[in-house]
Amino acid sequence: MSLSQNISIVHPEHFFITGLTDSPYSTYFYIFLFIIYFISIIGNSIVILIIALHRSLHSPMYFCVFNLALADIGETNALIPNMMKHFVFDSQYISYNDCLASMFFVNFFITVQTYTLVVLAFDRFIAICLPLRYNAIVNNKFMAIVFSVIWAFNTFMNTISTSLITGLSFCKSNVLESWYCDYGRLMRIPCNDSSIIKSMAYVIQAFFLVAPPFIIVLSYLGIFIALCKITTWEGRFKALKTCVSHLLVVGSFFLPIICNMIAAPSINAKIISGSLSFALPPMLNPIIYVLNTAKIKDLIRKVFNNRSAPIRANISK
Template sequence: MSSLNTNFSKNISIVRPEYFFILGLSGIAYGNYYYVFLFIIYFITVIGNTTVILIVAINQSLHSAKYFAMFNMALANIGETNALIPNMMKTFFSDSQYISYNSCLANMFFVYFFIAVQSVTLVVMAYDRFIAICLPLRYHALVNNNVMSVVLSVAWAFSASMVGLLVSLITQISFCESNVIQSYFCDHAPVLRLACNLSSIITFIRNLNAVLFFVAPFFIIVLSYIGIFFAVSKITTWEARLKALKTCVSHLLLVMSFFLSVMCISIIWSNNSLTSNAGIIITSLAYGISPMLNPIIYVLNTVEIKVLIRKVFNNRSANRRNASR
């Protein structure tokens, strides 16, 4: 470790380590079994979200604004999971916990980029539900495939630019004391703890990203549902009210899953009393569970997807019966 710390590349006043050391879980018996558990989460996440992507892409009946957003969310889920878990597997099962400076920044960018896309997509989904329930007669004018394509494209570009700015500012930081990251990937907060010249602009951009991708989306979604509940309260019959609210169940579950994870991670960042191992376990679960649950939520709460899956199984069963005759 000492030989690595002396191998620094210097650019005027900026001091950077050639490598970072990803600490991961330390001193825990059978810690490898936890990594295997995370890999199982990864496998379920990839299979589930890939299934959702294929269902939406193949079936023309699902080529609508609502399902474009669902397709986008599944893509972001796969992106986040692939940015996190395979690299972790490679790091800890190959006994090479060192990651180059540039690879660390790339890993940080892709993790936070896909998380930002998920957050913005949840806002887009809230907009879709708000218009569908509060302004149903104008739905096809305000929410159509062209509008959704433009909105989601802007969401990806905006997320990439803001997260890119956040990560690029890391290059203006000097690391003078340690290169050991107290996490299982190149997490932004643990990396900043290693800095010895943290500037106000970096703190401002970090807080701005937190507001843009976590605080603001949460309050926008809350406001949209206040409007939805107000509109539903004006419906005369309970059956019609429940029918309207049922269309929001999937989105509400996605919002709960995502923002509960964000809250858990925020608590870890602000609570120094937790041990490193406890923090790593909680954050890794928070990052991994939400993308795994999302496709399950889609399938269980989306009538069109359930109908298509039943058709596929019924067709296969019919083909098997015909083949056995």
């Protein structure tokens, strides 16, 4: 019998998250995180309220934007308050159960975000490549079914991936060089044989990290081919303009992650850039959709104009 088989499962009372402890100018970084958190919550809440309260926005594309804003709020609340807690209370400790819960919710909402971007890419693909069949294929009922499946699938897969952690024994170290309970970091420090668990985890992570960008790239290859078939530059520009918001959101989500994997030179730099790659997209997404969507901008103007009208009337009296 091997040594690894004799080792009983050891679950530590807590983990020690050291990622941001030794980072230079950490105080300013936490202040920046608070600003990001504030803007993310306010911005996404405004987008949710505008879409929910105005029937003109009850369409499949805005159904996706609404879902993305919900996921952004969920991820922001699952990630940043825990990071701020380490700074405010000067403690990097997190209990074992809280660590697993934090990991579940952060990963859950991030995967909901990625698959929402996939659905938005599909929406643009059908709108540009099959415009005459768009209303028959893509409607609110279709979107409700798709997002019900996405939320249920992500709940199931993240439950499995989180439960796999309970099979790991942490008898040597409980230190995580990360900014949160990172799934990858936890997989690196167990003292028992975790090869089978790691293999299963890699398969699960492929559904979340590899499949979504691959599907998005395929969608835009189809869109590019369809644009080439449009004879006028004006028609191509008009069709491409409908994809601008989605492309910017996809870029803000995936590019920081890719840059962090390729360019960050040190562990501190990787941790800072990695935490920002998780924290910034929920702040940027509502800004991108508000600035690039004429309907939302017009509705915001109407709200402010309606509120300022009584004030101007009272002043004139």
